[in-house]
Amino acid sequence: MKIAVCVKQVPDTWAQKRLDPDDKTLDRESVDGVINELDEYAIEEALQLGEATSGEVVVITMGPDKASETVRKALAMGADSAIHVCDAALHGSDALATSLVLAKVIGDRGFDLAIFGSESTDARMSVIPAMVAERLGQAQLTFAGKVDVEGSTVKIRRIAEHGYDEVTASLPAVISVVEKINEPRYPSFKGIMAAKKKPVERLTLAEVGVPADQVGLAAVASAVESFESAPPRAAGTVVTDEGDGGVKIAEYLSSQKFI
Amino acid sequence: MAEILVLADHSGGEVKKVTLELLTLARSLGEPSAVVVGAGAGSTVDALAEYGARRVYVAEDAELDRHPVAPAAEVLVQLVGPHSPAAVLIASTADGKEIAARLAVRIDSGLITDAVQVDADLTATQSIFGGSVIVKSRVTRGTPVITVRPNSTAPEAAAGPCEREDLSISLSDGASRAVITNRVEEKHDARPELAEAAVVVSGGRGVGGADGFKVIEALADALGGAVGASRAATDAGWYPHQYQVGQTGKTVSPQLYVAAGISGAIQHRAGMQTSKNIVVINKDPEAPIFEVADFGVVGDLFSVVPQLTEEVVKRK
Numbered sequence: 001m002k003i004a005v006c007v008k009q010v011p012d013t014w015a016q017k018r019l020d021p022d023d024k025t026l027d028r029e030s031v032d033g034v035i036n037e038l039d040e041y042a043i044e045e046a047l048q049l050g051e052a053t054s055g056e057v058v059v060i061t062m063g064p065d066k067a068s069e070t071v072r073k074a075l076a077m078g079a080d081s082a083i084h085v086c087d088a089a090l091h092g093s094d095a096l097a098t099s100l101v102l103a104k105v106i107g108d109r110g111f112d113l114a115i116f117g118s119e120s121t122d123a124r125m126s127v128i129p130a131m132v133a134e135r136l137g138q139a140q141l142t143f144a145g146k147v148d149v150e151g152s153t154v155k156i157r158r159i160a161e162h163g164y165d166e167v168t169a170s171l172p173a174v175i176s177v178v179e180k181i182n183e184p185r186y187p188s189f190k191g192i193m194a195a196k197k198k199p200v201e202r203l204t205l206a207e208v209g210v211p212a213d214q215v216g217l218a219a220v221a222s223a224v225e226s227f228e229s230a231p232p233r234a235a236g237t238v239v240t241d242e243g244d245g246g247v248k249i250a251e252y253l254s255s256q257k258f259i
Numbered sequence: 260m261a262e263i264l265v266l267a268d269h270s271g272g273e274v275k276k277v278t279l280e281l282l283t284l285a286r287s288l289g290e291p292s293a294v295v296v297g298a299g300a301g302s303t304v305d306a307l308a309e310y311g312a313r314r315v316y317v318a319e320d321a322e323l324d325r326h327p328v329a330p331a332a333e334v335l336v337q338l339v340g341p342h343s344p345a346a347v348l349i350a351s352t353a354d355g356k357e358i359a360a361r362l363a364v365r366i367d368s369g370l371i372t373d374a375v376q377v378d379a380d381l382t383a384t385q386s387i388f389g390g391s392v393i394v395k396s397r398v399t400r401g402t403p404v405i406t407v408r409p410n411s412t413a414p415e416a417a418a419g420p421c422e423r424e425d426l427s428i429s430l431s432d433g434a435s436r437a438v439i440t441n442r443v444e445e446k447h448d449a450r451p452e453l454a455e456a457a458v459v460v461s462g463g464r465g466v467g468g469a470d471g472f473k474v475i476e477a478l479a480d481a482l483g484g485a486v487g488a489s490r491a492a493t494d495a496g497w498y499p500h501q502y503q504v505g506q507t508g509k510t511v512s513p514q515l516y517v518a519a520g521i522s523g524a525i526q527h528r529a530g531m532q533t534s535k536n537i538v539v540i541n542k543d544p545e546a547p548i549f550e551v552a553d554f555g556v557v558g559d560l561f562s563v564v565p566q567l568t569e570e571v572v573k574r575k
Contacts, residue, residue, distance in 0.1 A: 013506065013526060017388045037507060095370060096363060121506050124387075125372045126353065127360035130328065134361040139436035140328060143353055145500075155440075158327055159501055160353070161452045162270075163445030167327055169437045179507050180493075180500045221369030221400035225382065230393050233551050236537070240544075241558025246566025249538055250574065252554040256536055258458070258482070258515050259574045 001055035001149070001171075004111040005046040005079065006102055006132075007039040009063050009070040010122040017122065023217060024224040025092045026122060028064065035070045038117030040077075040184035041177050046115045047078045048182065049149055056080050058111070062090060062101055068200070075195035076187030082198070083109075087205040092217030095123075099131030101210050106174075107136050108209070113154065116176040118143055129176035139169030142176040261289035261345035262314075264338060266331060266358065267307060268350045272299025274306040277350040277455045279414035281407055282310040284377060286417060289345050292316065294338060296331045297324045301423075308421035310414060318426045328354055329434035332361035337428065339366050339402055346381055346398075351406035352454050359406045368401025375411045375512070375533070389506065389529030409455035410512050410535075445499075451485050453502060458484030458515045459534070461504055463527070464491040465520020465542060465560055472498055474564045475519060481571040487511065487531075489521045505530035519560040523548025540564060 011017050015031035043059070050057040059074040059082040061067050071082045085101055093101070106114045119126035133140035141147075144156035145164060154173050158165040187195070205212055213219060239248055253259045263285040268275040278293070285291035293312040295303050300319035307315050316338060323330040335347060335358070347362065349355040351373045363370035376384035381403050385394045398404070453459065460482065462475040472486070479486045488498040490505050504511055506526040516534035521527060523539075523546055531537070532551050539552035540560045549555045556563050 017391075019392065019394075095360070096367070099360075099364065124510070125360075125370075126356050127363075127370065127372065130357035130360040131364050134329075134332070134364045134433065137431075137433035137436075140357070140361075141437055142328070142357060158439075161454065161501075163443045165327065165439045166441040166443070167437050168440050173437070178500070179503075221363070221367070222371050222396055222398045222403075225395045225397055227392055227394040230386065230391055233532070233537075233553075236549075236551075236553040236555060238539075238544075238549055238552060238555035238557065241556050241563055243562075244566075245540070245556035245558040245563035246568075247570055249540070249554060249556060249563070249567045250570035252538065253515070253571070254574060256515075258536075259571050 001049065001053040001112045002110065003046045003050050003055055003057045004060050004106050004109070004114040005042050005057060005074065006060045006114060006116045007043065007070055007074055008036045008061065008120050009033040009067040010036045010120055013121065019224070019227050023092060024227065033066055033069060035073050036117055036120045038119060038121065038179055041179055041181050042115045042117045043074050043077050043079065044182045044184040045147055045177050049113065049147065053149065058083060060102065060105055061085070062098060071200055072195050073187065075198045076191045077185055078191060080198065082200045083203060084200055085203045085205070085208055089205050089212040089216045092220065093215045094220045094222060095125055095127050095131060096221055097215040097219055099128050099135060100214060101208055102128065103132045103135035104208050104210050106132065112171045114174045118176045118178050129174055133174035136174065139173040141167055141169055141173050144175055144177045145181055147175060147177065262342055263289040263291050264335065264344045264347045265291050265293050265312070266335060266347070266349045266355070267293045267295040267303060268352070268355065269295060269299065269303050272302035274303050275455060276414065277409040279310045280409065280412040281348045281350060282307065282312055283414050284407065284412045285348055286311045287379060288377060288381065294334060296334050304421065304423050309416050309418045311417040311419065312421055313419065314422045314424060316424050316426050318428050320428060322430070323428065325439055326430070326435050326437055327439060328357045329361060329437070330428070330430055331358045332365065333430055333434050334426065334428055335362045336365045337426070344402060346403040346405060349404070349406045351408045356406050359404050363404045366401055368404055369398030370404045371396050371398060372406045374405050374407045377405055377407065386533050389525065390532040408512055410457060410514065450479065451483070453485040453487055453509055453511060456485035456511070457513050458482045459487045459504070459511050459513045460484050460517040460519070461487035461489060461521060462492055462498070462519050463489035463521030466492060466497065469497045474561060478517065478564050478568045478571070481568045482515070489527050518548050519564055521548055522546045523551065
């Protein structure tokens with residue numbers, strides 16, 4: 001089985017994220033980049049499915065030069081090779097453009113499965129897997145808490161508010177996985193050394209075959225008009241429990257008309 | 260007046276609160292039309308009309324419930340073409356955002372997710388980076404597709420004349436490739452859904468174990484709220500993962516958020532700090548969660564929370 005796993009480099013959780021005042025995009029240069037945490041579950045799931053089917057796992061990322069660190073991490077975990085789409089014209093791309101590029105790469109290479117994390121911790125839109133499935137006309141099997149492949153059929157548990165749905169489709173399909181679907185492995189020393197020799201194919205936009213006028217800041221379908229720091233929350237009242245802490249909260253809730 | 264399409268969220272014909280919020284919001288943008296998909300769709304018409312839907316498009320075919328997400332997007336695609344609405348509003352839930360995603364691709368239109376406010380000129384306000392930055396955005400291409408967070412608007416009834424239009428929908432191949440073979444209910448039926456609950460009571464590491472969540476649940480039930488959990492609690496297996504609030508879990512913005520035994524790491528605050536009122540109970544006076552508290556008690560949650568529950572029940 002040929003499995004693609006799409007990963008994204010995001011700012012470290014503890015980093016002070018900021019928007020660039022000029023082009024109003026997330027400033028990725030001034031912060032440390034890490035692999036999107038939820039993508040680690042996607043990589044682990046891809047590796048397990050790859051191992052079970054003697055398949056091939058290819059990491060795909062789109063991002064600046066520095067995203068190659070994230071590619072190396074995925075390779076160190078055990079993926080076989082990587083594709084890094086890197087082109088200055090991609091800067092500022094919105095979800096529509098990002099999904100266009102990823103769908104083109106996935107579609108052209110003929111993967112049986114494309115696996116994503118269920119969202120990125122920076123933009124948090126949670127829309128790319130659905131957009132890629134729509135563009136490819138493939139089954140959308142998202143928010144998976146469990147994935148089983150049998151022959152040419154893939155079955156997932158779609159985690160939902162009410163519990164879960166069991167959803168089935170024929171390959172090829174697009175999957176996103178939720179946190180806790182598995183326990184992502186740590187790269188071993190051997191894995192880290194091996195990753196340095198694994199093939200990473202760097203593609204420009206022209207090599208992918210998407211016209212430059214369909215991506216990047218010039219092609220966005222929505223634009224940030226203005227932004228500002230959120231006003232700090234007004235300092236609240238904090239009391240120490242002297243046996244009546246619950247009553248004190250009840251009085252507060254009553255004053256706010258909750259009870 | 261310009262038509263605003265609102266995708267109604269319902270469960271077997273019972274309309275969810277967030278839909279009433281969206282209809283209320285849509286009235287400030289134009290003339291709301293509701294779109295309702297799946298089994299029981301027809302029985303929602305009265306409730307939608309009561310909140311201002313001037314037209315309800317009903318796609319009530321059991322086939323549409325057999326596939327996740329894509330059928331609702333197809334219905335919207337088929338309406339946007341002929342009706343050219345000024346905007347499409349969808350609830351910012353996991354399903355809603357994916358429906359919006361597929362719709363935006365199909366109609367090649369801009370998508371804004373997780374809006375907390377939409378102005379009359381369709382400028383959307385978002386709260387990003389864990390609530391630290393407020394952004395105003397506009398769709399610049401096509402029909403704006405905007406997903407709006409639950410609890411962003413107070414629902415207000417505005418009954419009026421309403422036309423029902425039944426739709427017959429043929430699904431594309433792509434939309435019917437994924438098939439739902441079984442639906443498993445695990446939810447505690449008496450509690451509201453976490454994402455749209457007006458009150459959320461969450462427990463964290465301080466709860467100490469699965470058993471400890473009983474006091475959290477008792478308070479949630481007394482307040483008519485949903486139960487949430489911090490990552491520490493779900494990682495430890497004390498509470499199911501789908502109730503996790505935070506950066507890698509759900510983002511909630513209820514009227515009232517009660518955090519008990521939660522220290523308030525940045526990952527947790529990213530999922531709850533836009534809540535209107537935050538009440539904190541924690542033993543550690545230095546816990547960072549107190550920084551976002553409107554009202555906090557430094558104390559043992561196992562004495563404070565049961566006392567609070569008792570008071571809430573008493574005052575009802």
